[in-house]
Amino acid sequence: MAPVQLLNWRHASHFGPPAPCVLCGTTTPLRSHAKExxxxxxxELWNSRHPGETRFVSDPPKGGQTSDHA
Incomplete structure (x- = not known):
């Protein structure tokens, strides 16, 4: 299995009214980029089990920032 890459979903567009998760069925306010x-x-687990797929992606970095936190 591929390592789990953490998603950056900080933008307000990733939130909505509670609805069942398309993967586990438990209620969540979170939304993917496709509004799922x-x-x-x-x-993140789905991504690690489906390498090369682009169903769930991170938000682009703001203003040229990188993901380096050092």
């Missing part, structure tokens, strides 16, 4: 109700953890 999905927990971030469920999406």
């Amino acid at each position: 109700p999905v927990h971030k953890v469920c999406a």
Whole structure:
């Protein structure tokens, strides 16, 4: 299995009214870029099990920022 890559879903567009997660069925306010109700953890696990797929993606970095936190 591929390593789990954490998603950056900080933008307000990733939130909506509670709805069942498309992957586990438990209620979540989170939304994917395609507006699917999905927990971030469920999406991250799905990505790790489906390498090369682009169903769930991170927000682009703001203003040229990188993901380096050092």
